[in-house]
Amino acid sequence: MSKIPKNIPLLLLHLSMWIFVYIFPLLFVDNSRPHPPMVNVLPEFVLSMVLFYLNYFLLIKQLLFKKKYLLFSAISFAILLLFLGCDYVFQAYNDPNFLGKVPFDLFLIRSLLSFTLSIGVSVAIRSTMRLKEEESLRKKIENEHLKSEITYLKYQLQPHFFFNTLNNIYALIDRKPELAKEVLHNLSKLLRYVLYHAEDAKVPLQSEIYFLKTYINLMQIRLSSSIFVKYEFPDLEAEETEVRVPPLLFITLVENAYKHGIDANLQGNIFIKMELTASHVIFSVNNSCSKPIGDDQTVSGIGLENLQKRLDILYKANEFSLIRKQTDKDYYSELKIPAN
Secondary structure, eight states: OOOOOTHHHHHHHHHHHHHHHHHGGGGGOOTTSOOOOGGGGHHHHHHHHHHHHHIIIIIIIIIITTTOHHHHHHHHHHHHHHHHHHHHHHHHHHOTTHHHHSOHHHHHHHHHHHHHHHHHHHHHHHHHHHHHHHHHHHHHHHHHHHHHHHHHHHTOOOTHHHHHHHHHHHHHHHHOHHHHHHHHHHHHHHHHHHHHHTTOSOEEHHHHHHHHHHHHHHHHHHSOTTEEEEEEOOOHHHHTOOOEEOTTSSHHHHHHHHHHSOOTTSOEEEEEEEEEOSSEEEEEEEEEOSSOOOSOOOTTSOOHHHHHHHHHHHSOGGGOEEEEEEOSSEEEEEEEEEOO
16 A cells, blocks of 8 residues: 655645635624625635745745845735735725725725734744754754764774784684684674674664673683683573663673783682663672772773763663772672663
């Protein structure tokens, strides 16, 4: 079934409006007294329509919206006088005794009111449409700006992680070629996810969890046995959830834990947990703290400061929470975002 053209409803609306305007005076006719037929008001009605659309399509756009107020007023006044004269001629031609039935001042007031109303209504409708168009354009520009800012935050990629991983692969090629293949395969998964999903507004939560697990498993290969890592994610395949989240949002906290919670000469722990409730996704990371937490840059391209900026863009202040707590021994971070 073909779609109805966009201008058809607007055309029907205008047609209905003018039919109503033409018939409306009949509602107030005193049937106990003789009254002129509706054909007597037809000239004034037609002139009102012409005046309305002359302003609607031409004068308002070309003069009023271009701030040529004096010229618009002068032309409108001249057209008003011209149409008053035309209306008077039509009325006199249609009924030679017109002036004997209707006082000239009453005719003048009625016609002026009708024509002025046509101008005023056309200005009001056009101005309202212009405001809506400007508001729509403003929102479009604002959305594009926010999209660009989010993309910028997500693509501030630091090469150190990838260079380090490539160095590890190089070192493993001779000693453990099968493990080197596995590491390279996992690295390609991370790169593919970043390249193809970073620009998406939202991705399935299952995809984000898979990305996090791949990253953690890849990091595990680089760690010594003195570092204990445990993670817990919801089994979404069993739950068949349709929750979607912004991509690369949780990786900041994970990478931050690896960066600040690991010391080659000390034992360390990293505990990663994600909970899914009816209304929220809660992601927490608890790690031993081997160095101060500063303004880091992460594999996902955003440090804690940029993560906060991105959350401020994506959500209202009361829709999310980002908690960070640090003691001498450990560091705890928790991100809570809406699940719908």
